[in-house]
Amino acid sequence: MAVVNMEKKQESKRTRIINMILSVVFALICLVYIYPIFLIVTNSLKIESAISTNTAFKLPTADTFAGIANYIYGVTKMDFLSSFLYSLFITVSSVVLIILCCSMCAWYISRVNTLASKAMYYLCIFSMVVPFQMVMFTLAKTADTLKLNTPFNICIIYLGFGAGLAVFMFTGFMKSMPLEIEEAAMIDGCSPIQMFFRVVMPITKPTTISTAILETMWVWNDYLLPTLVLDIKKYRTIPMDIQYFRGSYGSVQMAPMMACIVITIIPVILLYLFCQKYIIEGVVAGAVKG
């Protein structure tokens, strides 16, 4: 007995040492992992003339330190604030619309067993596989014809193209929900619309959060769809703004550019640090269903 205990103790001691080494190794890897972001931050604090490919890794010195001048210049020159607001508005309106319409549609699909509802379900799954390039030209033309080409109604396009994932996730969850609750509510005189908002929506809350997170990550960072649909001279989302100023070669000013990249990243990282639990759960839930 004593021998077994000794062995166990030795083993756990060895595991502890290995784990400690691993912790240190991982800490170093993590430093390397966030280095690219650190690099952008340091460069965004340098004056324009101190930025070149050769000196990218040098920290700003007293001579090359620019303070927040790049940030002010970048924000005013790139009209960053309006891009930010357009991005925010498009993301919020699209995600709210997607969640509302797709959860209703998914409930219908999971409760009504007709050919039409099955067809809708399989079409949604199909749409998830289709690459955007397949529809980009015709979608942009359709949006133009129907005048869906402003930030205020582009959410309808996002609903159409994002419906696949959302309907799929909601249907998966709703099919596993017990019917008894809904039947009881129906006997008590609940209309389908009341039932959906008072009974079904509260139960599907976890799926709603997961889906909202996945769709938000997509819409907020999407570049090609708004580029093709919106008039770039009038409206620019953040990814469009970055590409518009960086992509036009020649007189690109790198320092304000990097300042803008930093301001683009900051809200995302802050949001992530606060809602980390939900985001990670959302990703896992999305993957398990997928």
Next chain:
Amino acid sequence: MEKSVRKYWPVFLLPTLIAFTIGFLWPFIWGIYLSFCKFNTVNKVKFVGISNYTRVFSDSTFVHAFWFTALFTLASTVLINVIAFLIAVLLTRGIKGTNIFRTIFFMPNLIGGIVLGYIWQILLDGLLSNWGLPLLALNEKAGFTGLLILMGWQQIGYMMIIYIAGLQNVSPDLIEAAEIDGATPWQILTKIKIPMVMPSVTICTFLTLTNSFKLFDQNLSLTGGEPAKKSQMLALNIYDTFYARSGGQWKGIGQAKAVVFFLLVVVIALIQLRATRTKEVQA
């Protein structure tokens, strides 16, 4: 109950159906039709049969983009999944700081492709110029490696999260039983953990395969297809055919390329799902 819900289809089904038709169904069908046509604007459309498709395969930039994409997809799928799984195994041992490490590894995922591309362009161009090598815009090999690093940086965290969830679902009883039977840690990993997380492997390979194959934003911002379209992937090649080439025939050819691209994605997805699904086991 079904009957009373069915009556409400204009409320529940119709909004999504209309948007889905505008945003997906109609553009998809119209796109297939246009791939058989010559057109510059949508008002002047002339049916030309399959000639667009024959032009697609004789376009050397498309063939090059295909091989570039195929090689990239293969390399990134293997790289990302191996590293992500390795990290996931190490981070489920209960070492100190696990949560912080997980947070950091996942973070790049939330940054959009365009921004990621420019971050890495600055970093990689800095490295290349310090090593005295040609910059990304002139260096096809560096473009490929750069895309691979960027893709790894972005996706490893995401896949790691899925693998961690898979590993945490492996029942501790199973592992304990194996330990009592005298299994080594290596045997536990290969004989129990890996077979038990096969569903996660299926999902992660599916996601990495399709993400890499359909990659666009990162390609556009990191290399822009330079030098001379040599680092163009399929999605960027299609975009370039549509919007950067002048001449009446290119839009039709671009649409035909898009159809070919779509079929390739479907084929890859089906093969992959069939291949890994058969390896899944039940506890």
